[in-house]
Amino acid sequence: MRSDATADGSALSADVCVVGGGPGGRALALALTRLGLEVVLLEKRDPARGAGPAFRGESVSPDGVRLLAGLGVWERVRGAAHRVDRLEIQDAGRRVLDLRFADFPYRYRHPAELPQDTLLAALAEQTARQPGSCTVLEPATAVGLLVEGPAVTGVRARTPTGTVRVQAPLTVGADGRHSAVRRLCGLQERVRHRPLERDVVWLKLPFPADWDRRVYRVRIAGDSHGLFLPCTDGTVRVGLNISKGGLRALRAGGLGLLCARIGRLAPEAGEAARGSLRTWSDTALLDIFTAEVPRWSAPGVVLIGDAAHTLSPVLGQGVNHALADAVALAPLAAEALGRDRRARGRALHTALDLFQRRREPDVGRSRALQLRQERMFTLTAPAATALRRTVYRALDASPALRRRVLAPAYFPGRHPAVRREQPSTPSEVTSV
Incomplete structure (x- = not known):
């Protein structure tokens, strides 16, 4: 240079x-x-x-x-x-999908x-x-x-x-x-800018004591949903969906409304929110859109x-x-x-x-x-939400369907490898 x-x-x-x-x-x-x-x-x-x-x-x-x-x-x-071992989706309080990453036939699968x-x-x-x-x-x-x-x-x-x-x-x-x-x-x-129907409020909370720390959780209740992701610092990272441009209305309801929204999706996290959130500066807003x-x-x-x-x-x-x-x-x-x-x-x-x-x-x-x-x-009609649960349960019941639907996102361009029940090198023991 x-x-x-x-x-x-x-x-x-x-x-x-x-x-x-x-x-x-x-x-x-x-x-x-x-x-x-x-x-x-x-x-x-x-x-x-x-x-x-x-x-x-x-x-x-x-x-x-x-x-x-x-x-x-x-x-x-x-x-x-x-390392994360599972993806769990609950809809209306019931688990509809339990995806175990170890079931995918790749060396790096977590x-x-x-x-x-x-x-x-x-x-x-x-x-x-x-x-x-x-x-x-x-x-x-x-x-x-x-x-x-x-x-x-x-x-x-x-x-x-x-x-x-x-x-x-x-x-x-x-x-x-x-x-x-x-x-x-x-x-x-x-x-080609495409705004989606929601924004996401991100925040971190103390990790609920009875949760498995190796699980990604998606919780859905009606037209609301949240992501609950374990962090390396021992907290849980929460992504709470709100309607597009809805932050002002949420803030007008105070932190109590935010905690109630979280608690509706995950009561354990709602308790953590009420005990730890002190100010809106503990949150961050992400405008959701795709751009091609x-x-x-x-x-x-x-x-x-x-x-x-x-x-x-x-x-x-x-x-x-x-x-x-x-x-x-x-x-x-x-x-x-x-x-x-x-x-x-x-x-x-x-x-x-x-x-x-x-x-x-x-x-x-x-x-x-x-x-x-x-x-x-974001489905809200009873028939639509029932269909959503049916789709997730079908994925949960069929390993072949899970691979077909989810592998293109998690493993793009990959080919299945021979699985080893006992890894042969130290790096494979903890590789994800």
């Missing part, structure tokens, strides 16, 4: 500029440096302020675990992760809860060990793109010490559901993760698809960037198109499953 001083600030050059230091951006930086490339990563969050909200972004699907293992990171974080700051630190530490190099600027906010002819050639970023220009033949927008790169390069204009970007790339720039395909929080797929994007993009980008300057532009165009074609089917299957779940969760 080269660093120079210019009249309007400093300048850096690299093979790739990654905008966004979340799991997708960090994983991409690692995958690229493993291939010997030079990377500049821009992260707008100030490290002095911590890792940001702790209410979400901690769930890693079985396929996410597999990808982290392939990047050499899983062994570094496994001790901090909390999801895990993992603090995001732990994951990001491990990705950064592993990146520092690679043959390539990664320069991280944080806090740094992308405020413009550098352009030469039709192609993006880098990023102009604002930092506490002034403006930095990062020259790179490839810029990657890994900057989330409200991506600045997507807006700056013109890919925002054709986004018809084209994930333009000359010299590509989007990954939520910037390219925003998903809902059902099944915790955002982090996992960002990791999958990073792993898929890195070898294609490295091969194209290895071409001589004259051939590089065409090679990058071909590589970025191929990247989207390879990744779009898996993302589409997860989105379709999520949207079906969202519709089922």
